[in-house]
Amino acid sequence: MAKKEYSFELKSSLAELDNLCQNLEDCGQKIGLSKKQIFEINLALDELFTNIISYGFKDEKEHIIKVTITPQNEELCLCIEDDGIPFNPTDFAIPDVACSVENCKIGGLGIHIIRKLMDDICYERCNDKNVLTLKKSLADNEP
Amino acid sequence: MEIIEEKQSGINIFRLNGRLDSNTSQGFEQKIFQAISDGSKNLVVDFKDLDYISSAGLRVILKATKAIKREDGRIMLCSMQDYVKEVFEIAGFDSFLPIVSTMDDALQSF
Numbered sequence A: 001m002a003k004k005e006y007s008f009e010l011k012s013s014l015a016e017l018d019n020l021c022q023n024l025e026d027c028g029q030k031i032g033l034s035k036k037q038i039f040e041i042n043l044a045l046d047e048l049f050t051n052i053i054s055y056g057f058k059d060e061k062e063h064i065i066k067v068t069i070t071p072q073n074e075e076l077c078l079c080i081e082d083d084g085i086p087f088n089p090t091d092f093a094i095p096d097v098a099c100s101v102e103n104c105k106i107g108g109l110g111i112h113i114i115r116k117l118m119d120d121i122c123y124e125r126c127n128d129k130n131v132l133t134l135k136k137s138l139a140d141n142e143p
Numbered sequence B: 001m002e003i004i005e006e007k008q009s010g011i012n013i014f015r016l017n018g019r020l021d022s023n024t025s026q027g028f029e030q031k032i033f034q035a036i037s038d039g040s041k042n043l044v045v046d047f048k049d050l051d052y053i054s055s056a057g058l059r060v061i062l063k064a065t066k067a068i069k070r071e072d073g074r075i076m077l078c079s080m081q082d083y084v085k086e087v088f089e090i091a092g093f094d095s096f097l098p099i100v101s102t103m104d105d106a107l108q109s110f
Helices: A014-031 A035-055 A109-117 B025-037 B055-070 B082-091 B103-108
Strands: A006-011 A064-072 A075-082 A120-126 A129-137 B002-008 B011-020 B042-053 B074-078
Touching: A006 A014, A014 A035, A014 A064, A014 B011, A035 A064, A035 A075, A035 A109, A035 A129, A035 B042, A035 B055, A035 B082, A109 B055, A109 B082, B002 B025, B011 B025, B011 B055, B025 B042, B025 B055, B042 B055, B042 B082, B042 B103, B055 B074, B055 B082, B074 B103
Parallel strands: B011 B042, B042 B074
Antiparallel strands: A006 A064, A064 A075, A075 A129, A120 A129, B002 B011
């Protein structure tokens, strides 16, 4: 089977989350993903994208964030690339999530969610870009 | 995202419709904190028509829960769709937030 690749670009604004959702719906339908899988991929990429927009850029210029999705056998490979400051989300400590309302801290929750939803996360810095590759197994495909 | 606010026998109800993410959570935060500063003690958030939530949405819910507790008030979360509920579970928030199945359950708890 030929390896097909889907990619799209987002501008550095939180309003682009709607665009992310739309692109993932389209791409998910083409690949044949379940609604649950599309939801989970959307959530993981949303958390990353929001992090990049919130902390990644030190200037007011518009930047481009590139998303590439490659289905490989029983696995989906998601790659997200930005030209922000070096930032490795896998460096974050895993937060203690079982806590009370009073003690609950929200920091690091996004990366915790990504770790839970994805099977593998790999960070690289190449050519002054952050390249994060996420892998998600498609074996548990439910409708 | 659309937020419909209504009041039923002293309880402020927020019906969320659409997607609660980092782009829309600020609008919801403003509305819910306005109600708290206006003296509302009993809040219900209806998730029935909410299709999506990210950690930015969870953050607002947590912040509002802390604020309402300080005022000796209460918040109830009801009618979550499965995927949305799962996000609360992944975050571990289901263990300490009052999540109930239906609006009736939420209203009766006050």
